[in-house]
Amino acid sequence: MYKILEKKEIAMRNTWYKVHAPHVARKVQPGQFVIIRAFENGERIPLTPVMWDREDGWIVLVVFTRGRTTMRMAAELKEGDEILNIAGPLGNPVPMKKFGKILAIGAYTGIVEVFPIAKAWQELGNDVTTLNVTFEPMVVLKEELEGAVSRHIVEPVPIDPNLDFPANMRNVTKRLTEKVHEMLEKEGFDLVFMVGPAGDQRAVFNVVKEFGVPMKVDLHPIMVDGTGMCGACRVTVGGEVKFACIDGPEFDAYQVAWDELIARSGYYTDLEAKAMQEYMKALQGGGQ
Amino acid sequence: MARAKPKLIKERVPTPEVPVEERVRSFVEVNLGYDFASALKEAERCIQCPPEYAPCIKGCPVHINIPGFIRALRENPDNPDEAVKNALRVIWNDNTLPAVTGRVCPQEEQCEAPCVMGKVGEPINIGKLERFVADYARKHGIEEALLREFMGGNGGMKGKVAVVGSGPAGLTCAGELAKMGYKVTIFEALHKPGGVLIYGIPEFRLPKEILEKEIAKLRELGVEIKLDYIVGKTVTLEELLEEYDAVFIGTGAGTPKLLNIPGILLDRIYTANEFLTRINLMKAYLFPEYDEPIAIGKKTIVIGAGNTAMDAARSALRLGTEVTIAYRRGREDMTARIEEIQHAEEEGVKFEFFVNPVEFIGDENGKVKAVKFEKMRPLDERDSRGKRKIVGTGEYITLEADTVIIAIGLEPNRIISEEATGLKTNSDGTLVVDENLMTSIPGVFAGGDAIRGEATVILAMGDGKKAAKAIHNYIQAKKANA
Ligand SMILES: Cc1cc2nc3c(=O)[nH]c(=O)nc-3n(C[C@H](O)[C@H](O)[C@H](O)COP(=O)(O)OP(=O)(O)OC[C@H]3O[C@@H](n4cnc5c(N)ncnc54)[C@H](O)[C@@H]3O)c2cc1C
Ligand SMILES: Cc1cc2nc3c(=O)[nH]c(=O)nc-3n(C[C@H](O)[C@H](O)[C@H](O)COP(=O)(O)OP(=O)(O)OC[C@H]3O[C@@H](n4cnc5c(N)ncnc54)[C@H](O)[C@@H]3O)c2cc1C
Ligand code: SF4
Ligand code: FES
Secondary structure, eight states: OEEEEEEEEEEETTTEEEEOOHHHHHHHOTOOOOEEOOTTOOOOOOOOOOEEEEETTEEEEEEEESSHHHHHHHHHHHOOOOEEEEEEEESSSOOOOOEEEEEEEEEEEHHHHHHHHHHHHHHOOOHHHHHEEEEGOOSSHHHHHHHHHSEEEEEEEEETTTTOOHHHHHHHHHHHHHHHHHHHSSOOOSSSEEEHHHHHHHHHHHHHHHTOEEEEEEOOOSSSSSSSSTTTTTEEEEEEEEHHHHOOOOEEGGGOOHHHHHHHHTTTTHHHHHHHEEEEHHHHHOOO | OOOSSSSOOOOOOOOOOOOOOHHSSSOSBBBBOHHHHHHHHHHHHHOOOOOOOHHHHHTTTTOOOHHHHHHHHHOTTHHHHHHHHHHHHHTTOOOOOHHHHHHHSSSGTTEEEEEEEHHHHHOOOOOHHHHHHHEEEHHHHHHHHHHHOOOOOOOOOOOOEEEEEOOOHHHHHHHHHHHTEEEEEEOOOOOOOHHHHHHHTTTTSOOOHHHHHHHHHHHHHHOEEESSSSTTTOOOOOHHHHHHHEEEEEOOOEEEOOOOOOTTSSBTTTEEHHHHHIIIISSSGGTOOOOOOOOOOEEEEEEEOOOHHHHHHHHHTTTTEEEEEESSOOOGGOSSOOOHHHHHHHOEEEEOOSSSEEEEETTTTBBEEEEEEEEEEEEEETTTTTOOOEEEEEEEEEEEEEEEOOSSSSOOOOOHHHHHTTSSSSTTOBBBBOOOOOOTTTTTEEEEEHHHOOOHHHHHHHHHHHHHHHHHHHHHHHHHHH
């Protein structure tokens, strides 16, 4: 049981949790993640420690309210409550090397996963530019990144109330690809790194590929155990089936079978919607 | 009480089962087990071969004194509590998880295979008797009294041992060491202990409540269980060795093998492990009461024919789909327990034999819609593992399916061996151990599926027990030399 030391909404649908989890704090490296289970009847979801203090034994998680579990967390968990399970650190750390000039991109809440990696790369002597493309009210960790890397760029996309959600998301994709194109045209980068929805990763990769710049991505397939035991997280990389939780989550974007990954990430959409509806109904029934 | 002339009763006393129509709609336990009266009747059939040569004892991998516990039942026909307590004491001497093994062991290949009564009629129903003793004791509070007799009693002063993994191997090793007086800490990666017993074997074969009670006994013996700890990530083997006098690795064989054929990443193709974990550990069959979803269609094909395939097939059936098991060999080659194959058949699982998948075919949305198989033919030869060899016929069939579950086997998880490079492994990922179950690193022992590959619960427990003795000798020798 892991105590929530701090909980606050830091942007629209983005919640910050500072949690006591000394076993993770002691060991975690940039690029690694945890699997948490917040409720007795809850599922296991993967999240990323954004910051940590090895001595005091806490980690910070920033969670985008996406579906049932993350919404329940936002609605039901209070400061002082406990998260039932936090397993980790899991996955492989990203390589800590001097790549040179790096563009590290975070679409939406993906920027929180970019944070520890970009910061460590910068500290190692890389020249890191971070780019956050997201909806206007969802910008997070702006000051933190400005203090951590050479240059931090925020590209806020306004939410158009006349458009539906997918159309709004397409606007983000558009801004992302345009901005990356513009930056690569103007300056040379030795490495591009990106965290975000698979569809956006592919869109950006298609731009980066034109310039022939090496690109790494953190992949987010569905995970259950996170320890290599179920294969839910399998992805094809370089023609081979890999388990993202133990072989990744970071992979070479040039080796990823994008179509397959994107198809797989939509598998649970209908059930996720159902879980969410049930939860909303329960909330209303409970008079909250 | 002695009878003048023992009369051989050839037939087993049957155990009641939940009717098929009722059980296929739920995850309730299928077999209801004996009550005291029927257990006694079954116990009466045993002719009490002398323990030094009773074939059943030899057939049991941990050598439970079977005629001994059966006798204990018979000695107190009018006092069930006393009878069960004495029987349980005999069983616990060799096996601390009888409620589990009584349910999941393939007795027909172990203790019951050589049973003398099997020559004249049906063998004694040893598994169900063992299960009866454990269940009765748990329900009537007899375990608590007996636990005290088994406590090591010196508060862990003999030394500290870390056990990695809480499957049957780890649980047994921990229990034995605690009984000897060691302070034991189990490190488990998942959020619940039990290994395959919790995430693999479904409720309808092994109710989780029973498992939890079996594990609670260990806690009473003083064993500490740390969940969410992945050894190799959260803590390294080296760090464990600094803090503990010895380490036991019982991390099992939990990594699923995948078929290396086109279409493997299509939607609704699960590994059995993912499917069963969602159902057993996360209770996805209770979705949306539980948060974990499970997507299943109307026609499911399960590939493989071991226990895992049977469990996946029967679970899928309970979620309301039609199920076909597709196996590349024949009916008599199936490796699952006979009882479970029978249950699957009764419940309406269909079987296709001598078919080997060559491709998964998807629809325009990336969902699986059919599986293409090559028809196989058996040869009159056996492979190195004693299995019938098969060859392709060049003929193909395609079966429709909107859900596929792959249950073609598991291999050891590599997390520890990748991190602890001094740990020697075989080419299949199993850990190399000597005759004392010690690995290539002094003080680190291993057992169960981690050294055998996919095997059985009782073999894992046997290893756990053997390793506990070896660990005891190792620590005492080290202390004597210090
Ligand atoms: C390695 C890794 C690190 C992550 N780090 C963060 C983070 O720091 N902050 C954050 O907000 N999100 C992070 N995510 C994504 C996060 O796990 C999902 O947003 C979350 O699981 C959604 O759960 P839900 O029930 O609210 O949503 P639903 O949409 O209802 O999800 C239901 C199911 O789908 C799975 N799922 C859905 N989307 C994803 C996804 N993108 N990735 C993995 N599983 C998914 C969940 O495990 C769950 O089983 C990370 C994902 C991965 C793989
Ligand atoms: C679906 C299914 C049905 C089966 N049915 C039967 C049956 O009816 N009868 C029978 O005899 N056998 C059956 N078996 C086989 C039997 O379950 C196994 O042989 C047995 O569980 C092996 O025990 P173990 O303790 O070695 O490993 P496991 O039970 O696999 O336990 C290993 C544990 O270690 C944990 N772990 C792994 N890596 C780490 C790490 N790095 N750090 C911390 N923890 C870790 C895992 O999470 C797991 O909890 C079945 C197997 C399956 C999959
Ligand atoms: S072999 Fe059969 S009859 Fe003989 S002691 Fe064992 S169970 Fe009884
Ligand atoms: S999440 Fe189960 S193998 Fe990766």
